[in-house]
Amino acid sequence: MNTVSNVLIVGGGIGGLCAAIALRRKGIAVELVELKTEWTVYGVGIIQQSNVVREMHRLGLLDAYLDAAYAFEDVAxxxxxxxxxxxxxxxxxxxxxxxxxxxxxxxxxxxxxSETAIELGTQVRLGTSVESFEQDASGVDVLFSDGSQGRYGLVVGADGLFSKVRGLLFGDKYRPRFTGQSVWRHNFKRVAQIDHLANYQGPSGNAGLVPLADDLMYLFTTSHEPGNPWMDPAGLAEGLRQRLAGFGGGVGELREQITDSAEVVYKPLEAVFVDEPWYRGRVLLIGDAAHATTPHLGQGAGMAIEDAVVLAEELTAGGSLAEQLQRFMDRRFERCKFIAEKSLLAGEKEMQRDPAFDRIGLVKQMLEVTARPI
Known part of the structure; x- marks a missing residue:
């Protein structure tokens, strides 16, 4: 018999949904609350590298979305x-x-x-979050923002960078900080030569092209934005073109196609890392709530997905809940800290325009580390 029979997941993003799927596949009852009233997602695309593909396969999800994705082998x-x-x-x-x-x-x-989580029996409530909770030796009593209440064997905070659950656990001790950079993204019709992840780097900056489907790819670039200035939404197209001014080749050709600001996704980069156990009692943080970092290594969502897989494994592997959560930390802490710190390092070196920085070596190191079993 499992130590925990029912789990509340706070947050319906990638990490929360993967946790719901993993736990339901282990027979654990799951309720998921999401603050958004419309369950939509922002942004353009996402890279799922080799380690993430492995874990998505273990979650039984790969076949479901490969038809809607673009499979590729190499990074150039x-x-x-x-x-x-x-x-x-x-x-x-x-x-x-x-x-x-x-x-x-x-x-x-x-x-x-979302469809898989619901098909597996996850109970989803939108427009709702956690207001407060009290826990004892056998469970957590939760008061929700809509006034309802519930009791759970475990509460999982998967509510992202600005996690309400993290604040309830740790107060203001861990607050997101602006890293000095922002990321810009834009979709394009895929060109034949972009059949792999293509990263462009040099003194003028860093950019990349990522295939998403047979007819779709997206461009990303990071930029140094001292002081985190406000960006006029109407000027995003011009702003992105300006930040790509130093690029030639394929990126330079695409630059002049950027004319509609509504098609540009702009996001200041912020990071937070909980540098101690991510749980207290029966409340645990996963994903960006515990270890949000920058996209320089393309592993932010991947670490959240790995968290979900490991959590489900440990909750059904015997021992007390305290022992299970400590085993979870033993498997996740150093791996996530490596990704968080190395991603931030890459961003810092970009801002410094350090010609001695070995980005290729860092990518190879990341791929070697993440290829190891979790």
């Missing part, structure tokens, strides 16, 4: 003018029948995750 690094610097072959960690990497639109991924 180029100069800002498009001259090749390195090509890093992918690893088929999910098995020979599955790709090394996947690019997928966030909407398509959300559709698969």
């Amino acid at each position: 690094i180029y100069t800002t003018d498009g001259q090749p610097l390195a090509r890093i072959p992918g690893q088929r960690l999910a098995g020979p029948d599955y790709p090394a990497n996947v690019g997928i639109s966030r909407r398509a991924l959300h559709k698969v995750l």
